Amino acid sequence: MMLNGAEDEEKWLAEGIAGIQHNAFYMHRALDSNNLREALKYSAQMLSELRTSKLSPHKYYELYMRAFDELRMLEMFFKDEGKHGVSVVDLYELVQHAGNILPRLYLLCTVGSVYIKSKEAPAKELLKDLVEMCRGVQHPIRGLFLRSYLAQISRDKLTDIGSDYEGDVDTVMDAVEFVLQNFSEMNKLWVRMQNQEPGRAREKRKKERSELQDLVGKNLHVLSQIEGVDLDMYKETVLPRVLEQVVNCKDDLAQYYLMDCIIQVFPDEYHLQTLETLLGACPQLQPTVDIKTVLSRLMDRLSKYAASSTDVLHEFLQVEAFTKLSNTIDKVIEVQVDMPAVGAITLYVSLLTFTLRVHPDRLDYADQVLGACVKKLSNIPKLEDSLATKQVVALLRAPLEKYNDIVTALTLSNYPRVMDHLDNGTNKVMAMVIIESIMKNNTYISTADKVEVLFELIKGLIKDLDGDVDELDEEDFKDEQNSVAKLIHMLYNDEPEEMWKIICIVWKHTMVGGPKRLPFTVPSLVFSALRLVRRLQGQEGDLVEVVPATPKKIFQLLSQIIEALSAVPSPELALRLYLQCAEAANDCDLEHFAYEFFTQTFVLYEEEIANSKAQLTAIHLIIGALQRMTVFGVENRDTLTHKATGYSARLLKKPDQCRAVYTCSHLFWVDDEGGIRDGERVLLCLKRALRIASSAQQMANVARGSSGPVTLFVEILNKYLYFFEKGNQQITAAAIQDLIELINTEMQGDSANPDRDSDVFLASTLRYIQFQKQKGGIMGKKFESIEL
Amino acid sequence: MVLVLALGDLHIPHRAADLPPKFKSMLVPGKIQHIICTGNLCIKEVQDYLKTLCPDLHITRGEYDEETRYPETKTLTIGQFKLGLCHGHQVIPWGDLDSLAMLQRQLDVDILVTGHTHQFTAYKHEGGVVINPGSATGAYSSMTYDVNPSFVLMDIDGLRVVVYVYELIDGEVKVDKIDFKKTAATTHSAH
Numbered sequence: 001m002m003l004n005g006a007e008d009e010e011k012w013l014a015e016g017i018a019g020i021q022h023n024a025f026y027m028h029r030a031l032d033s034n035n036l037r038e039a040l041k042y043s044a045q046m047l048s049e050l051r052t053s054k055l056s057p058h059k060y061y062e063l064y065m066r067a068f069d070e071l072r073m074l075e076m077f078f079k080d081e082g083k084h085g086v087s088v089v090d091l092y093e094l095v096q097h098a099g100n101i102l103p104r105l106y107l108l109c110t111v112g113s114v115y116i117k118s119k120e121a122p123a124k125e126l127l128k129d130l131v132e133m134c135r136g137v138q139h140p141i142r143g144l145f146l147r148s149y150l151a152q153i154s155r156d157k158l159t160d161i162g163s164d165y166e167g168d169v170d171t172v173m174d175a176v177e178f179v180l181q182n183f184s185e186m187n188k189l190w191v192r193m194q195n196q197e198p199g200r201a202r203e204k205r206k207k208e209r210s211e212l213q214d215l216v217g218k219n220l221h222v223l224s225q226i227e228g229v230d231l232d233m234y235k236e237t238v239l240p241r242v243l244e245q246v247v248n249c250k251d252d253l254a255q256y257y258l259m260d261c262i263i264q265v266f267p268d269e270y271h272l273q274t275l276e277t278l279l280g281a282c283p284q285l286q287p288t289v290d291i292k293t294v295l296s297r298l299m300d301r302l303s304k305y306a307a308s309s310t311d312v313l314h315e316f317l318q319v320e321a322f323t324k325l326s327n328t329i330d331k332v333i334e335v336q337v338d339m340p341a342v343g344a345i346t347l348y349v350s351l352l353t354f355t356l357r358v359h360p361d362r363l364d365y366a367d368q369v370l371g372a373c374v375k376k377l378s379n380i381p382k383l384e385d386s387l388a389t390k391q392v393v394a395l396l397r398a399p400l401e402k403y404n405d406i407v408t409a410l411t412l413s414n415y416p417r418v419m420d421h422l423d424n425g426t427n428k429v430m431a432m433v434i435i436e437s438i439m440k441n442n443t444y445i446s447t448a449d450k451v452e453v454l455f456e457l458i459k460g461l462i463k464d465l466d467g468d469v470d471e472l473d474e475e476d477f478k479d480e481q482n483s484v485a486k487l488i489h490m491l492y493n494d495e496p497e498e499m500w501k502i503i504c505i506v507w508k509h510t511m512v513g514g515p516k517r518l519p520f521t522v523p524s525l526v527f528s529a530l531r532l533v534r535r536l537q538g539q540e541g542d543l544v545e546v547v548p549a550t551p552k553k554i555f556q557l558l559s560q561i562i563e564a565l566s567a568v569p570s571p572e573l574a575l576r577l578y579l580q581c582a583e584a585a586n587d588c589d590l591e592h593f594a595y596e597f598f599t600q601t602f603v604l605y606e607e608e609i610a611n612s613k614a615q616l617t618a619i620h621l622i623i624g625a626l627q628r629m630t631v632f633g634v635e636n637r638d639t640l641t642h643k644a645t646g647y648s649a650r651l652l653k654k655p656d657q658c659r660a661v662y663t664c665s666h667l668f669w670v671d672d673e674g675g676i677r678d679g680e681r682v683l684l685c686l687k688r689a690l691r692i693a694s695s696a697q698q699m700a701n702v703a704r705g706s707s708g709p710v711t712l713f714v715e716i717l718n719k720y721l722y723f724f725e726k727g728n729q730q731i732t733a734a735a736i737q738d739l740i741e742l743i744n745t746e747m748q749g750d751s752a753n754p755d756r757d758s759d760v761f762l763a764s765t766l767r768y769i770q771f772q773k774q775k776g777g778i779m780g781k782k783f784e785s786i787e788l
Numbered sequence: 789m790v791l792v793l794a795l796g797d798l799h800i801p802h803r804a805a806d807l808p809p810k811f812k813s814m815l816v817p818g819k820i821q822h823i824i825c826t827g828n829l830c831i832k833e834v835q836d837y838l839k840t841l842c843p844d845l846h847i848t849r850g851e852y853d854e855e856t857r858y859p860e861t862k863t864l865t866i867g868q869f870k871l872g873l874c875h876g877h878q879v880i881p882w883g884d885l886d887s888l889a890m891l892q893r894q895l896d897v898d899i900l901v902t903g904h905t906h907q908f909t910a911y912k913h914e915g916g917v918v919i920n921p922g923s924a925t926g927a928y929s930s931m932t933y934d935v936n937p938s939f940v941l942m943d944i945d946g947l948r949v950v951v952y953v954y955e956l957i958d959g960e961v962k963v964d965k966i967d968f969k970k971t972a973a974t975t976h977s978a979h
Contacts, residue, residue, distance in 0.1 A: 439805060482831060485801035523802035523852075527928050534933065576851060583930035617851055617877075624880045628931075663880050671881075711894075718890040725886070757894075764893040764915065771914045 012054045016063045019049040024070045031077045036084040040095065040107070043074055047103035050142065057141055057211045064145050068152075071110050075153075078114045088115045101136045105146055108133065113153040123157060124174035130154075131181050140193040141212070147186050148215045151222065154178070158226060172228030176237060179226075183219035184245050187258070190216050191251040209253055216254075217261045224265045234270050235277070243281045252286040259285070259294045268305035271298065272319055279328040283335045291332055292347045299325065299354035306358040316358055322365050325351060330372060341380060342388040348373045349395045356402040363411060366399060370414035377421045389426050392418065396430055400437045407445060410453045419457060424465050428480065431458035435483045438490055446493045448501035454491075455509040458484070462521075463512050481520035484510075488524035499532050500549035507561060515568040522565045526577050529554050529561075530584050537588055551588045555581060559596070566600075571608030575601050575618055579625045586631045594631050598622075598640055605647065612652045619648055619660050627666050630675075637676075641667045645685070654696035658712050662689035662719050669723065679730040682723055686731075689716050690739075697746070710758040713743045718765055724782070725772075733785040740766075740788075790867055791819065793842070795939035796826030796875070796903040797923035800834050802852060804925035808937050808956050811924065817841050820941075822866060826903030826921065827875035828852050850875040850903070863895050867944045868970065872897035876904035876920075882931060885911055888918050898970055899942075899949065907932040908940070908953055910966050917968050919951060926956065947971075 023046035030038030050067055052060075077083060078091060086094065092111050098104035112130050116123045130150055137143040158175040193209050194202075223229060223238055239262075246258045262278070263271065271278060278298075282291055302321065306313050316322070329351055333344045352369045359365050373395060383389050396418060399409040409415060419430060434457055438445070445451055455462060461480050472480075488506060493499045503525065510521040533551045558581050566574035582597035601622060609615055622644055632640070644667065648660030665685035668678040693712040717739050724731045743762060747755075766788055773783040793815070798804060806812075820842045827850025829835055835855070838845050849858035862873040872895035879887050883905040892900040898916045906929035908922035922938035929935055937956040942949050951966045 442809070482801050482833065486805035489801075489803075489805045520801075527799075527803045531928055534928075573852075580930055587930075620878050620880065621851060624877060624882050625930075627881050666880050671884075715890070715894070718893065722886055722890065760896045761894045764896055768889075768893060768915060 009055060009059055012052065013059045013062060016049045016052060016055070017066055020046050020063065020066045020070065023049075027070065027074070031073065034083045036086060039074065039077060039084075040098070043070070043107065044098045044100075044103040046070060047106050048100060050106070050145070051100060051102050053139070053141075055141075057208050060141055060145065061211075064149075067106070068149065071106065075110050075113060078111055079117070088118050089120060091115075102142060102146065105134055105136060106149060109146075109150050109153055113157065116154075116157045124171070124178070127154060127157075127174070127178040131178055131185070134182075135185065138189070140189045143189040144186055144212055144215050147182055147189075148218070151179075151182055151218060155222065158222075172226065172233070173237075175226055176223065176229060176233065179219055179222050180238070180241050183216070183223075183242070186216050186219065187245050187249055187254060191249045191254050194251060194253070206253060213253075213257045217257065217265075220258070220261050220265050224267075231270055231273060234266065235274050239270075239274050239277055243277065247281055247284045250286060252288040255285045256289045256294065259289075260297060263294070263298050263301060268301055271302065272305070272315060272321065275319055275321060275324050279324055282328050283331045287336045287338065291336075292343055292350065295325070295329065295332075295347060296350040299350050303354050303357040313358070322355060322359060322362075325354065326368065326372070333376065340385070340388070341377070341383070342385060342391055344376045345373060345388055345391040345395060348376075349391055349398065352395055352398050356398055360402065363408065367412045367414050370395070370412055370418050374414050374417045374421075377418070380421065382423050383421055383426075384423065389422060392422060393426065393430060393433075397433060400434065404437075404441045404443075406434065406437050406441070406443050407450055410445075410450050410457075416453070416456050424460060427460040427465070431461045432480065432483060434458060435461075435487050439483075439486060443490065445491050446498070448498060448505055451491050451502050451505050455505065458487075459509070462509050462517070464514060477516070478520075481517055484517075485520050485524040488521070488528055491528070496532060496536055496549050499535075500554070503529050503532065503554075504557070507557065511561075511564060518565050518568050519570045519573060522561055523573065523577065526558060526561060526580070529558055530580060533584050533588065551585075551590065552593070555585060555590065555593045559600075562600070566604060566608070569608060571604045572614055572618070575604045575609070576621060578604070579621055583625055583628065586629050589631055591631045591633065591636065594629065595636050595640075598626070602640075602643055612656065615647075615651060616656050616660065619644070619651065620663070623648075623660070623663050623667060627670065630672075649688070649692075654692055654699065655709075655712060658689050658692040658696065659715065661692060662686055662716055665689075665719060665723070669726065669728065671726065677728075679723075679728040682728055683730040686716060686719055686723075689719075709755055710743060710746045711755070711761055713739070713746060714758055714761045714765060717743065721765070721769070725779070733782070736786055740786075790821050790944040792822045792824060792866060792871075792942040792944060793820045793939065794824050794826070794901050794919060794921040794942060795924040796921055797828045797850070797906050797927055797929075798834055798925045799828050799830060799852065799923070799927040800925065802830060803927035807925055810956060810959075810961050811937065811939065811954070814954070814961070815841055822846070822864075824862075824864075824871065824873050824901055826850065826873065826901060827858065828903070830854050846873060848873045848875050851877050861891075861895060863897055868947050869899055869944055869949060870897040872900045874900070874902050876902035883907070883909075883920075885913070885918065889913060889915055892916055892918065899968075901940075905929065905931050906935045908936075908938045908955065910940075910951055910953070912968060916970075917949075917951075921953075922955075 023042045027039055027042035027046060030042060047067060049063060055063065081087065088111065092108070092115055095107040095111050096104060098107055109130055112126055115121060116126050134143070134147050134150060137146050158178070190209065190212060194205055220242065229238060242262065246255055249255070282295065285291060306316055329347045333339060333347065348369055352366060355362065355365045355369060377383070383392060396415070399412060400406060403409055419427060422430060445454055459465070461484055491502050491506065493502060506525055510517070510525065513521055532549070533554050536549065536551050562574050562577045562581070565577070578597045578601045582594045582601070585594035585597060605618055605622070609618055626640055626644055629637070645661065645664045648664050649657060651657045651660055662685060665682045668676060668681040668685070670676050693716060696712065717736070720731055720736050720739060724736060747758065769783060769786055769788060772779050773786070774780065798807065800806065817840055821844065823838055823842045823845045825838065825845065825847040827848050830850070830852045831854050835847065846862050846864060847858045848862050849856070849860055860874065860878060864871050872892060874891060876882065879891055879902065881887060888900060888902060892915050900916065900918045902918070902920055905920060906923040906927060907920060909918070909920045911918045919940060921940040923929065923935055924937055924939045926935045926937035939954055941952040941954065943952070947970050949968050951968065953964050955962050
């Protein structure tokens with residue numbers, strides 16, 4: 001009968017409750033006056049309210065509870081024979097005269113409860129009688145509640161080991177039989193409730209059924225609590241019978257609930273020992289059952305159980321838990337042909353999580369799970385389903401999170417194969433996750449083999465993959481490449497041979513990165529190589545030439561690498577790296593290489609660096625590096641310094657020219673022992689700088705009608721002082737004096753536009769001279785003749 | 789008491805992946821009033837990180853910096869001290885005290901902070917103090933072998949500055965300090 005609305009239901013419930021209360025009132029009166037006949041009459045009438053079909057399970061429950069409370073009073077009355085004078089045996093007979101079956105059976109159960117307690121008949125026979133008689137009510141809701149009542153009142157009377165009722169052999173068996181039978185019948189009623197009509201009616205029925213699920217499940221609780229049900233009985237009787245009911249009922253709601261109930265209610269130890277049986281049911285369940293959640297929960301429980309002690313862990317290996325679970329999952333996936341990819345992968349994620357928790361040292365198990373997943377994905381080249389993708393990412397993250405040392409994850413041979421199935425975007429995300437894991441845990445990857453595997457995994461970041469059409473956001477791309485650049489520093493081995501192999505492998509992979517990636521990856525690799533060169537420097541004498549890794553070999557590779565970079569084009573960065581190599585070659589006493597690197601530097605400067613600011617910086621770097629070179633013979637040195645001074649004089653802006661030229665003076669004076677000290681050429685540079693400065697002044701006069709900054713002269717003055725102090729004979733006190741006067745003249749001539757910076761600079765310079773004069777000793781003498 | 793953090797030459801990501809963890813745990817936001825950075829961060833990510841430590845951040849350009857618009861030199865006044873900042877690749881010979889002194893005179897500062905050599909130094913001469921905070925990540929340098937990560941914290945209080953240098957040596961953070969006092973006579977008139 002369809003229920004028309006909540007309001008009607010409330011009305012019927014109210015009517016039902018009123019009915020119960022009404023009859024209960026009279027029943028109580030009868031109890032008080034010890035009138036059995038009246039008591040039975042009114043209790044039967046009261047119980048008739050439970051014959052309604054109009055209520056949903058939720059409301060029916062309310063009605064039932066009212067009746068239940070009243071029946072407790074009645075039971076007390078029944079128990080007290082003195083009050084009503086009828087033996088329980090006769091009472092049992094008497095209540096069967098009630099008119100309608102439902103009230104009759106409730107009364108029968110109530111008397112039955114008293115009867116069993118009285119021990120006038122064996123408990124098992126009475127229980128058997130009652131559980132069978134309840135078959136008379138086949139309406140699902142009414143039947144379920146009736147049997148629930150039976151379960152409730154029988155609970156404390158179940159024949160149990162050590163309880164009052166033990167008499168015959170196998171009494172525990174009888175109790176178990178009773179509960180199993182009640183359970184079976186209840187499940188059948190419950191399943192029958194399901195409305196097969198599609199649409200809303202079906203959904204509504206499902207909801208109503210869920211409200212009743214605990215009535216059915218309670219039986220399993222009871223079974224778990226019977227003390228006599230040990231592992232053997234569970235294994236031989238309880239589980240097989242329950243599973244039989246679960247599988248045969250072919251109802252997905254019941255199957256899901258009951259499987260879960262079994263798992264939650266019985267101890268983990270039992271599950272472990274009956275794993276095969278329990279799992280054997282899984283492939284036989286309806287395809288619509290959410291088996292993955294059931295299995296996940298089982299594996300979750302077992303993981304926790306495994307963690308509880310090492311003896312338990314041993315048991316896991318003994319019963320081959322992993323293999324059984326793995327086989328079941330494979331079977332379920334095989335049987336449910338329509339299961340979407342996401343379902344299968346979720347199962348593998350659960351299994352992997354289980355494996356990592358229970359058998360963390362068994363990398364072969366973990367790899368096996370990944371392998372099974374690869375097999376499942378084999379007919380899907382690239383995943384497009386975002387849920388499935390999410391699960392695959394979860395699968396890949398699990399080992400990373402478990403083994404903080406990513407190196408372990410790298411040994412799982414199926415790992416890269418799983419990654420291959422991700423779409424390009426997700427693949428890159430995963431690659432970033434791997435890099436982050438390495439950086440966060442400060443893990444060093446120290447063998448060439450592992451580096452090879454690693455770069456295979458992150459190949460989405462290293463180069464363009466097939467089908468890579470979508471334009472990546474520039475910021476994201478930069479982040480990715482900077483991550484790769486940082487990663488390179490985590491690839492390290494103390495042993496030079498291995499380190500050399502690593503460098504070669506990294507270059508092999510990164511060189512196909514293309515012009516967008518090289519500017520990020522090359523610098524890191526170059527410096528990694530230079531560090532290796534430095535380490536080998538110290539060992540030069542000890543090494544036999546047979547050894548593959550030598551500074552020369554490394555410089556040869558570096559030359560190739562930087563050339564690839566400059567072709568991008570990325571001249572400024574390449575120039576800096578060439579200079580770094582030149583300095584390193586200098587330290588290794590390799591003149592030829594050092595010269596070659598400077599040559600490349602100059603070629604880049606001449607052909608590629610056009611921007612004047614960039615040129616000035618480049619000049620500074622060239623001069624700074626060249627100034628420190630000790631490896632060159634006179635000729636080579638001359639060639640290079642000549643070039644450098646030439647470039648300096650040809651910079652675009654006069655001030656830049658001036659500064660570059662006076663900086664060149666340092667090329668001819670090196671303070672270290674055995675260093676060049678060519679006083680004349682120093683002075684030549686400074687004089688040339690002065691000429692440029694004057695020229696700049698004149699140009700400023702002409703172009704702007706005012707003089708340019710005098711600061712250039714003050715800078716040159718400071719350089720004069722520098723070399724004067726160092727003992728350059730070509731620089732005389734007189735020359736310095738002249739220069740000071742020149743500056744003063746320039747400043748006075750420009751009093752209309754005072755230049756504060758120059759003033760301050762001059763002032764501090766003069767203060768310095770003063771200080772030197774006051775020093776006394778040799779320095780004081782030197783400065784004596786300079787008058788301020 | 790004004791705390792000024794001086795650091796530079798991190799060379800992230802070209803020569804180093806990150807600051808040493810022991811340094812990172814020491815550098816906590818809100819404790820420092822100014823940060824002066826000699827340059828060669830090299831990427832924006834590092835600038836953003838430094839900004840979280842202290843909003844008053846000053847950077848000069850190193851030759852590998854991604855951001856090409858940092859200035860070549862910078863001067864700022866903190867309390868009684870004038871500070872000058874420059875990466876140092878422009879001052880040749882690299883690391884030469886006398887040449888650095890010239891820059892100091894030119895910028896007219898009491899404390900000149902430069903980098904480039906990755907070698908911590910602190911010199912006092914008649915013109916003032918020259919400090920090199922070294923490389924905060926211990927990055928490779930063509931000039932210095934076995935670079936220990938280091939940075940400098942200056943505590944400026946009136947006419948006195950205490951320079952604390954933090955160096956990571958063999959996995960342990962070692963601290964040293966140097967005191968400098970400035971005489972009122974060298975306070976420059978034009979302000």
